[in-house]
Amino acid sequence: MSKIVDAATAVASIPDGSTVGCVGVIGWVTPDALLKALGERFRKTASPKDLTFYFPVGTGDAQGIRRMDHVAQEGLMRRIVGGSYINPVDPTTGKRPELMRLIRENRIEAYSWPIGATMHWLREVARRSPGYMTRIGLGTYIDPENGGGKFTERAQDNLVRRIDFEGQSYLFYPTWKLDTVFIYASSADEEGNLSFENEALVSSNIALILAAKAHGGRVIAQVRRAVPHGTRPASEVRIPGMFVDAVVVDPSMMMTTDVKFEPAYFGGERVPLSQLPPIPMSADKVVALRASKEVRKRELSIFGFGAAADVPLVMAEQGVFENGSLKDYWFTTEHGSYGGIVMSGWQFSANLNPDAILDGVYQFDAIDGGLCRFAALAFAQFDRGGLVNVSKFGVANPGAGGFIDIAENAERLVFTGTFTTGGLDVAFADGKLRIVKEGKVRKFVNKTEHITYSVIDGVKRGQTARVITERAVFEIAAEGLILTEVAPGIDVRRDVLDQMEFAPWKVADDLKLMDEAFFLDMPCQARAS
Template sequence: MTKILTSQEAVASIPDNTTVASVGVIGWVTPDAVLKALGDRFAQTGSPRNLTFYFPCGTGDAQLIKGMDHVAKEGLMKRIVAGSYINPVDPRTGRRPELMRLIRENRIEAYSWPIGASMHWLREVARKSPGYITRIGLGTYADPAFGGGKFTARAEDDLIRRIEIDGEPLLYYPTWPLDVAIVRASSADEHGNLSWEDEALVSSNIGLVLAAKASGGRVIAQVRRMVKSGQRLASQTSVPGYFIDDIVVEPQMMMASETPFDAAYFSGRRQPLDHLPRPPMSADKVIARRAALEVRKHELSIFGFGASADIPLVMAENGKFDNGAGHEYWFTTEHGSYGGVVMSGWQFSANINPEAIMDGLYQFDVIDGGLCRFAALAFAQFDASGAVNVSKFGAANPGAGGFIDIAHNAQRLVFTGTFTTGGLETSFNGGRLTIVQDGKISKFAEAAESITYRVVDGVRNRGQKARVVTERAVFDVIEKGLRLIEVAPGIDVRRDVLDRMAYQPAEIVSPLPLMDSVLFEDFGLEQAPREAANA
């Protein structure tokens, strides 16, 4: 029988040495109150100890919705397996997440799995399969030959194995039981039936419930409100109450850190597009404008974090979606919101005015099945061998998120990011770019610190088309490496591009076209650059 408890009561009986699973997408659908109560219980009593935490995605933003950072306490957390991590500086405290400190200082066993594997693995737990098998991730940091997803020296167990079936190398993720699942939904009735009617995402909440129950475990559901039995249509109930043990009601739970509640994220209301935020003029906006020229109508397009997430916003700003034209562009993210406009910043992963919201596990079926034909993704490093890195660089350990699955399976790829990082300052005048101060670190490194995806292999072996867009230069990825195809007006090719790379492009187009000056003006982009209009 489902019980209604406080968050403190719900976590009071979680014992030592168990596995606790939860999910959120940054702030979206994060059961923050229950995770906080678990962290508070340990801080006050020293119990429970030595827990393994399983987060299919980076849960919480470590700011107003701390999520996984609530339980990032040495002694409480023995091991963490996560599809992604987050590492922002909290503007109120100037501190980075405590979880990142535990990882950097090797205080816990930390593993990073691609989100596609972390989602689909739940199905295998739920059906008591030996494990999850995939070819996605071979040759990347998830491959045991390149680290096996281990992010700390304490992470000694091989949670990912390399196997062979019919002569084909594959990655194998053995299953293990989940003792407690902490999920979040919109509402529950007195029988525990759950619905997500006013959430922006579902993510892997349903998969977590089924995996925990198949393991003989317990499910705690945090909801915004209780409703009477029979008040909702049966088709609106996504999880039967038979699978829910405890309900925690939190009426004030936020949707995202800068969004306490906004019905436009599940189309409970429609937001006028002229009310959308306008990205400020910056290097990132230039990149988003140039990358927007690669977007085609009637092609399912998926966007990643960073400058890539600004692409739909600059398209909206420039009137591309006016008069109902937005329906001509098919947008999604790795977390299952379809249609409308992809948002950036802490609102990333959810769309304004969506047309559909898909369960997270099915969304990775879409991705792995190659239905997202175009992808725009950020990059932290692009190396001489044609490998891209977003998973581990410097002091940051974000993991891959959905990057590997998306990059492996899309037909056309655009990687977006500034050319350098660490202090880059730019200015724009008269349709020209001026580099006021260059970044200390070039993103075009001889060897990536971590291999997230081997782009050249996709181009060479599977016919992918890939392009790298920065504020000062645009490259095509070819079998031999990079081909420089455009440069920004106002920069010196030798000084600002070639000398800032640890290696040289395999080819340089001659004569070398300029990126259109309109990209660098502080007003809406009216037409595509001639050189890129038919790309």
């Protein structure tokens, strides 16, 4: 009998109080039709209620591709455990995602785990082991001594414990079962055999399936198309049909935000880099241009969301990758796409023109194993004690994503972002920077609101680290920040030191000017010539 059903039928048997896991990376590989059907079922019937949701990565943009927001309903959602949360302001409504409101107003139990933990935890669930044990995250917000990843007051259970093993401290994530998982694939036959031939990412698909099946759970897949049984080589079928209980076909599903379908994201074809639109001149572009000077050939480089993701794009705009030179630069993100160009904005997570795509759990094996030696990551706050925050600040609750795993295991770190935020306006003329309007929110603060990573501890372990902004560059020493570069046109006292809540450890004796080429409002190709 065929396993292909409609979405309403697929979610009809999910009972009250159960646990639902779901794949997805922002808009990528996200089964929107299944989450929508579940949300509609609750609105019509008030059932199922009191569900726990497990999202290894933040899924959906909460705008055109709502994903998590479909199920962000009081009564339906009792608890959520997520590797990241989506927190943009909708340009049409001016509102943030409904899930963020539920978290801010303490309407649900919300927990945020690092994505490395959400991925590796699934492996332990699949193995039916007691739990996942790691030293990654000690001293950060996921450490029970700093809150244990609890994002609301309703979150009272200790889902993470600190334990001692052979004289060392570890974080321990006890396992619990997943009753139903939603996954996303390209193709399925009537027996439920799944393949991912047209997807830019695999993410947690396979791990979710094995974790659910190990405890008698159900697997529901959303796919782009149905194909006859036996028409694909077995080597292309990544998931055996006996692990899949139901399949929903949605030929209209988006590949990701603003992209219906683009083969260049999974290597189906190649797009000339000359077709990439230039990045508009801005403070973020200055940051990316300066950070690009830290990138080395044939060193696996991993880029985080935000200004850091613009680094490969400005390098492409400068013509660095012409004449086949792109193969000398090894780029990836936490989501497993290798080679090609890391994209930014809503297309972040996948690479354009990739060479290979790793499963999400294996990608964090690579990250935790230190294979990504250079990392460029964004920052929201940096404090006098060398702590950096990207996980919870102001009204934003994005979580850490892959930040903690990446930062702890890289050899060289660059933190990128504007010096202040909240209305910052800058201008460029004659290779100089001018602050037209200062941002209302300072990012160099006495104490961060959340601890995502201790940079000073990393430096003491042998890491090298810099903070790069549009107006200043700092090296990070064990004693604190050293101001090493400032932008042309910037007054050091007024525009740098007075915009910090603490003084840097020192100002370099040979304080340098940042390259004026970074501040020329012209295409990168011309700037580089």
